[in-house]
Amino acid sequence: MLMTILDGSIVTVAMPAIQSDLGFTPVGLSWVVNAYLIAFGSLLLLAGRLGDLIGRKRMFLAGTGIFTAASLLAGIATSPGVLIAARFLQGVGSAMSSAVGLGILVTLFTVPRERARAIAVFSFTGAAGASLGQVLGGVLTDALAWNWIFFINLPIGLATLLVALRALPADRGLGLGAGADVLGALLVTGGLMTGIYAVVKIEEYGGGSAHTLGLGALAVALLAGFLVRQAKAENPLMPLRILRSRSVSGANAVQMLMVAALFSFQILVALYLQKVLGYGAAETGLAMLPAAAVIGAVSLTVSAPLIARFGERNILLTGLVLLLGVLGLLTRVPVHASYVTDLLPVMLLAAGFGLALPALTSLAMSGAEEKDAGLASGLFNTTQQIGMALGIAVLSTLAATRTESLTAAGRPAAEALTGGYHLAFAVGAGLLLVALAIAFTVLRRPAARPGARPEPVAPEGAKVPATMAP
Numbered sequence: 001m002l003m004t005i006l007d008g009s010i011v012t013v014a015m016p017a018i019q020s021d022l023g024f025t026p027v028g029l030s031w032v033v034n035a036y037l038i039a040f041g042s043l044l045l046l047a048g049r050l051g052d053l054i055g056r057k058r059m060f061l062a063g064t065g066i067f068t069a070a071s072l073l074a075g076i077a078t079s080p081g082v083l084i085a086a087r088f089l090q091g092v093g094s095a096m097s098s099a100v101g102l103g104i105l106v107t108l109f110t111v112p113r114e115r116a117r118a119i120a121v122f123s124f125t126g127a128a129g130a131s132l133g134q135v136l137g138g139v140l141t142d143a144l145a146w147n148w149i150f151f152i153n154l155p156i157g158l159a160t161l162l163v164a165l166r167a168l169p170a171d172r173g174l175g176l177g178a179g180a181d182v183l184g185a186l187l188v189t190g191g192l193m194t195g196i197y198a199v200v201k202i203e204e205y206g207g208g209s210a211h212t213l214g215l216g217a218l219a220v221a222l223l224a225g226f227l228v229r230q231a232k233a234e235n236p237l238m239p240l241r242i243l244r245s246r247s248v249s250g251a252n253a254v255q256m257l258m259v260a261a262l263f264s265f266q267i268l269v270a271l272y273l274q275k276v277l278g279y280g281a282a283e284t285g286l287a288m289l290p291a292a293a294v295i296g297a298v299s300l301t302v303s304a305p306l307i308a309r310f311g312e313r314n315i316l317l318t319g320l321v322l323l324l325g326v327l328g329l330l331t332r333v334p335v336h337a338s339y340v341t342d343l344l345p346v347m348l349l350a351a352g353f354g355l356a357l358p359a360l361t362s363l364a365m366s367g368a369e370e371k372d373a374g375l376a377s378g379l380f381n382t383t384q385q386i387g388m389a390l391g392i393a394v395l396s397t398l399a400a401t402r403t404e405s406l407t408a409a410g411r412p413a414a415e416a417l418t419g420g421y422h423l424a425f426a427v428g429a430g431l432l433l434v435a436l437a438i439a440f441t442v443l444r445r446p447a448a449r450p451g452a453r454p455e456p457v458a459p460e461g462a463k464v465p466a467t468m469a470p
Contacts, residue, residue, distance in 0.1 A: 001101060002125045003067070003156045004094045007036075014146040021146065024080050034197075035084045039091025041385030042193035044099045046185050048378015049237050051100035057168045060104060061161060063096025068157030075150035086150075095381075102377035104168060106365045116304035116362065123299040123358045184229045184237035191222030192382070202393040238375060250442035251364035252379060256387035257435035258320070258356065261428035263391025265291075265326060265350070268399060268421050269343075276335060276414045276421075287339065291350040298354030307359055312366075313443045316359035320436045322352025327429040335418050363443060391428075399424040 011032060019029045051059035070089035077083035105122060109115040198215035205211040230236040243249050273279040273287055307315050326349045333342055364380045403420030411419065 001098070001122060003153055003160070004098050005125070006156075007071075007090065007094070007153060010149045010152070011036075014149050017146040018083070022077070022080050022083060031080075031084050032087055035087040036091040036094075037385065037389060038193055038196050039088045040095050040098075041091075041196045041382065041389060042189050043092060043095035044378045044382040044385065045192065045238065045375070046189055046378070047096045047099035048103065048381070049375045051096075051103060051378070052375055055171045056100040056104050056107075057164070057171055059100045060097050060168065061164055063093045063098070063100075064157055064160050064164070065093070067093030067097065068154060068161070069093075071150045071153035071157065075147045098381050099378035102361065102365055102380060103375075106377075107171075108169075113304070113308055116307050116358070119358050119361045119365075120299050120301075120304040123303070123354065123361065124296045181229070181233050181235060181237040184226055184233060187222050187226035187229060188237065191219050191226060192386075194222060195219030196386070196389050199389040199393045202397055207394075207397065238379075242375060242379070246442055247363045247366050248376060248379070250438060251360050252383040253442070254316070254320075254435045254439050255360050255364070255380065256383040256390070257431045257438070258323070258360075259384050259387030260391035260394070261327065261431035261435070262323065262353065263388060263395055263428070265330070265346075265425075265428070267392070268395065268424055269330065269346075272333070272418070272421050276417050277337060287343070288347065290344065291347040294348055294351040295354040298351045299358050300354075303355055303358040306355070307362065312359040312362045313439065315355050316363070316439050316443070317436065319352040319354070319356030319359065320432060320439060322349050323356065324429055324432050324436070325349045326352065327425045327432060330425040331422050331429065333418070333422075333425075335414050395424040395427060398427055 015029060015032065018024065018032060024032070047059060047063070067090055070086050070093055074083055074086035074090065077086055102122070105118050106115060109118040194215055198212055198219060201215075202212055226238075227240070230238050230240050270284050270288065273284045279287060303315065326346050329346050329349070333346075337343060361380065365376055399420035401420075402423040403416045406416035406419045407413065
C-alpha cells in the first residue's frame with residue numbers, strides 16, 4: 001500500500017526532469033501518468049476476483065513481484081516508449097497486489113476491535129505514502145536524478161516479498177471453476193479501460209467532443225453487457241449479490257465522490273503553491289506535509305476507538321464535515337496568501353480524511369461475505385481510481401477553463417489561476433455535499449423486519465454482520 005501510494009505521488013514532481021531527459025512531447029508526457037492509471041484502474045476488479053479464485057496470497061506476491069521488476073525497468077528506461085511500457089506494467093502489478101490487500105486483511109482480523117485497528121494502520125500507510133512521495137519526489141530528483149523515484153521501490157518491494165512469504169497464511173482459493181467467466185472478464189476490463197481512457201483525455205478533447213462521448217458510450221455499453229452477463233452466468237466473475245448490500249454500494253458511492261472532490265486538494269493546492277505562491281518542488285511537499293501527518297496520526301491513533309465507540313457511519317459523517325471545511329476555506333484562499341493563517345488551518349482540517357477513510361473501508365468490506373473478500377477489496381479500489389480519474393478530468397478542466405476566461409478578461413496571471421482553482425474547490429465541495437447526503441441516507445442501519453433475527457452487536461455498539469465483522 002505504501003509503495004503504491006508513494007509511486008502515484010512521487011512521479012508528478014519529477015515530470016519536468018523526465019521530459020527534459022527522455023525527450024517527451026507535452027502530450028506524450030501525460031502518458032507517464034495515464035499508462036499507470038489505465039492499467040491500475042481497469043484491472044482492480046478482475047484481480048480482486050481472481051485472488052478469491054486462485055488464492056489471495058498468490059495474487060499479492062505475483063503483483064508485488066511484477067511491480068518491483070517494472071520499477072527497475074522504469075528506472076533504467078532510456079526512451080519514452082520503454083518508460084510508458086514500464087509504467088503500464090507497474091499499474092498491472094499494483095492492481096494485482098492492491099486488489100487483494102484489503103481482502104487479506106479482513107480475513108486475518110475477524111474481531112471487530114482488531115479489524116478496526118488493522119484498517120486504521122492500512123489507512124495510515126496511505127497517508128505516509130502520499131507525504132513521502134511529495135517530499136521524496138523533489139528531494140531525489142534535485143539531489144540525484146529522476147530515475148531514483150523508481151529505484152526507491154526496489155528495497156520496499158523486496159522487503160514486502162520476503163515478509164509476505166513468511167507472514168501471510170496460504171489460501172487455496174475457491175478454484176477457477178467457481179467464477180472463471182472469461183467473457184465477463186473481457187467485458188469489465190475493456191469497459192473500465194475504455195472509460196478511464198475517455199476520462200483522462202477529457203482535458204485534451206473536451207467533455208462534449210465526439211471522441212469523449214463515443215468512448216464514453218462504448219464504455220457504458222461494455223459495462224452494461226458485463227452486468228447482464230453476471231446476472232445470467234452460471235459462475236459469474238462478480239456475483240451481483242455483493243451490490244445488494246447497502247454498506248458495500250453506499251460506501252463505494254461515497255468514496256468515489258470523496259476522492260473526486262479531494263483531487264482538488266491533493267493536486268490543485270500543490271499547483272497553487274508552485275504557480276501562484278512560487279514554491280519549489282521540495283517546498284511544496286514540505287508545505288503539504290502537515291496534512292499528511294494529521295491524516296496519518298488520526299487514522300492510526302484515534303479512528304479505531306472512535307469507530308468502536310460511535311460506529312462507522314457517525315465517524316464517516318464527521319470526517320466528511322471536516323473535509324467540507326477544507327474545501328470551503330480553499331474557495332477563499334487569496335492570491336498573496338500567508339501559509340500560517342491561510343493554508344495551515346486547511347492542512348489541519350484534512351484530518352477529516354483520517355476519520356472518513358477507515359470508516360468507509362470498514363463499511364465497504366463489512367457487507368461482503370468472506371468468499372467475496374477479494375472482490376469487495378477490488379471493487380473498493382476500483383471506485384477509488386474512478387473517482388480519481390473523474391476528479392482529474394472534471395476539476396482540472398473547470399479550473400483551466402475559468403483561468404482562460406479570466407486571462408482573456410485582462411486579469412493578471414496569478415489572479416486568473418487562483419480564480420480557476422476557486423471554481424474547482426467549490427465544485428469539489430459540492431461533490432462532498434452529495435457524498436454527505438448519501439452517507440446520511442443510504443448508510444443508515446435498516447429497520448429490523450418483523451420476525452427477523454437480530455444482528456449480533458460488537459462491544460461498544462459496533463455492528464457485526466453475521467458473515468464478516470466490520
